[in-house]
Amino acid sequence: MNSAETLYQAFASSLDVDLSEINDDLAYNSFPKWDSTAHMILVAEIEAQFDIMLDTDDIIDMSSVAKAKEILSKYEVSF
Amino acid sequence: MLEDKHILVTGASRGIGRAIAEVCVALGATVYLGGRDDETLEHICAELGDNAVPFSYDVRDADQVKQAFLHIQKHIGRLDGLVNNAGVMIDAPLAMSRLEDLQLQLQVNTVAAFQHSQLASRLMAKNRQGSIINICSVVGERGSIGQSAYAASKAAMSGMTKSLAKELAGLGIRVNGVAPGFVNTDLTNHYPEQKRTEILDSIALGRAGEAKEVADLVSFMLSDHSAYITGQIIGIDGGMKL
Numbered sequence: 349m350n351s352a353e354t355l356y357q358a359f360a361s362s363l364d365v366d367l368s369e370i371n372d373d374l375a376y377n378s379f380p381k382w383d384s385t386a387h388m389i390l391v392a393e394i395e396a397q398f399d400i401m402l403d404t405d406d407i408i409d410m411s412s413v414a415k416a417k418e419i420l421s422k423y424e425v426s427f
Numbered sequence: 428m429l430e431d432k433h434i435l436v437t438g439a440s441r442g443i444g445r446a447i448a449e450v451c452v453a454l455g456a457t458v459y460l461g462g463r464d465d466e467t468l469e470h471i472c473a474e475l476g477d478n479a480v481p482f483s484y485d486v487r488d489a490d491q492v493k494q495a496f497l498h499i500q501k502h503i504g505r506l507d508g509l510v511n512n513a514g515v516m517i518d519a520p521l522a523m524s525r526l527e528d529l530q531l532q533l534q535v536n537t538v539a540a541f542q543h544s545q546l547a548s549r550l551m552a553k554n555r556q557g558s559i560i561n562i563c564s565v566v567g568e569r570g571s572i573g574q575s576a577y578a579a580s581k582a583a584m585s586g587m588t589k590s591l592a593k594e595l596a597g598l599g600i601r602v603n604g605v606a607p608g609f610v611n612t613d614l615t616n617h618y619p620e621q622k623r624t625e626i627l628d629s630i631a632l633g634r635a636g637e638a639k640e641v642a643d644l645v646s647f648m649l650s651d652h653s654a655y656i657t658g659q660i661i662g663i664d665g666g667m668k669l
Contacts, residue, residue, distance in 0.1 A: 389552050395500065404545070
């Protein structure tokens with residue numbers, strides 16, 4: 349599984365939706381299942397999958413799948 | 428009672444923290460003993476065996492705290508329990524309280540506990556279970572003359588406990604506080620005899636508590652035997668009146 353697939357899978361399992369629903373445009377304020385609890389589960393899942401620990405500012409900024417990719421690139425994850 | 432659980436205890440090199448580590452190891456947990464005194468931590472862990480792991484870092488240093496949790500994430504991959512025990516108590520009447528002493532108590536007793544809870548909850552969220560125990564104080568609950576700064580830091584911890592219990596319940600994480608009264612530790616052994624006598628007179632059971640007694644309560648709160656308890660500040664003070 350490449351990094352993008354791993355990230356999409358993390359989103360799908362954290363938001364409890366089918367993988368086919370995940371795309372780069374998916375955003376925090378436009379997807380009802382992506383609430384504050386799901387966000388925390390998502391952060392935990394991303395940290396576990398990529399073996400990193402995110403800064404609080406990055407957790408706050410992670411408002412879409414595309415933004416998550418941008419943030420992860422700071423942690424030397426390439427897409 | 429705590430078999431297969433991985434638990435981080437801050438301020439574990441002495442007093443209540445050390446007792447908590449000892450009891451949890453005895454009950455089958457793997458315990459990470461946080462503290463600043465490398466030598467003492469190594470010594471305690473050598474006594475407790477392979478299930479006791481020294482974690483030398485300063486809870487006031489946010490980067491060091493983050494590194495400690497990164498180590499747990501990379502090498503253990505889970506955390507079942509966190510005990511925010513590291514604490515500072517500086518007694519002084521209001522007029523003689525230095526602001527830096529207030530800030531130190533807030534930094535260790537409140538801010539460090541907040542950051543630990545923040546990072547621990549992310550490790551716990553992965554498995555949708557965990558127990559966070561904050562060592563609060565009867566002083567934070569009821570107030571005490573000459574301890575306004577300490578009371579402020581511990582009352583903040585109690586408020587944090589109740590809020591996090593609500594916020595993290597959906598993730599299967601329980602958050603509770605344990606509020607000791609007068610316990611025989613390094614924090615209290617400098618008290619002059621007259622003050623000690625006055626305090627003991629205010630305790631219904633007529634004696635100071637022991638660190639092991641607090642540790643027994645904390646171990647219960649960490650265990651699945653307390654699975655339906657969250658958002659509580661549980662006093663352990665021998666019936667103390669302040």
